[in-house]
Amino acid sequence: MANVLLSTSHLLLSSNKQVKGFQTNIQRSYFTTKFLVEKTSFVGRKASKRSTGCRFLVSSRFGREADQKIETVIPDPDYRIPVVLLGLAGGLAYTDNLLAAAPVGLLGLLLLFQTTRVRFVFDGEALEVKVGDQLQESGENVFVGGKNRWKYSTFVNWELWWPNFPILVYFKETQTKPEGQVHFFPVIFNGKQLYDTMVERAGPSKTSGPKQ
Incomplete structure (x- = not known):
């Protein structure tokens, strides 16, 4: 009988130890799992912050690039040259010099x-x-062919004659042909706007700019 009681007592003690050990293991597992979950959550929050920071950085860079985009410039029209030519043609016609008045007048009307x-x-x-006004394509150049569009990087030289009263703008580019192609245009635009934009986009000219 004593042996049975001792055996039962030993079994209960052993069972209690096993239960306590099992509870201890459960508690350790719980705290380990909780630590891992909290650590994962913390890492996730840090990764999310880094991701947000990256998105903000990329957006900021794209925003700066958009702000730095070069705007399109279209110089205002200037009617001074055609008006002067038409006035000269009228003066020649008034003095009965019709032979000279006719071509000057036609040139004035064309300009x-x-x-x-x-x-x-x-x-x-x-x-x-x-x-x-809708800025339509001008087609091919009637003199040298090709599109009437030339990259600034191909400009070899350019000049504006004459600065105080611009009449002609000249530039030479290597886009049309490698040895260089020369172009002349009458200045039927605001001379100062034209000069300032050419300096900004194609580099400085040897001539001085038109005065205000």
Whole structure:
């Protein structure tokens, strides 16, 4: 009987130890799991913050690039040259010099018409000749062929004659042909705007800019 009691007592003690050991293991597992969950959550929050920071950095960079985008410049039309030519033609006709008045008058009328429709468009990388208020394509160049659009990087030289009363703008580019192609255009645009934009986009000229 004593042996049975001792055995039962030993079994109960052993069972209690096992139960306590099992509870201890459960508690350890719980705290370990809780620590891992909290650590994962903390790492996740840090990763989320880094991700948000990266998105903000990328957005900021794209925003700065958008702000730094070069705007398109279109110099205003200037009617001074056609008006002067038409006035000269009128003066020649008044003095009965019709032979000289006719070509001067025709040139004045042509430039007057061109002033109302032709535009120099300076975008971020090139100068392009367009026509009309809707800035339509001007087609191929009637003299040398190719599109009337030339990249600033191909400009070899350019000049504006004459600075105080601009009449002609000249530039030479290597886009049309490697040895260089020369272009002349009457200044039927605001001379100062034209000069300042050419300096900004194509580099400085040897001539001084038109005065205010």
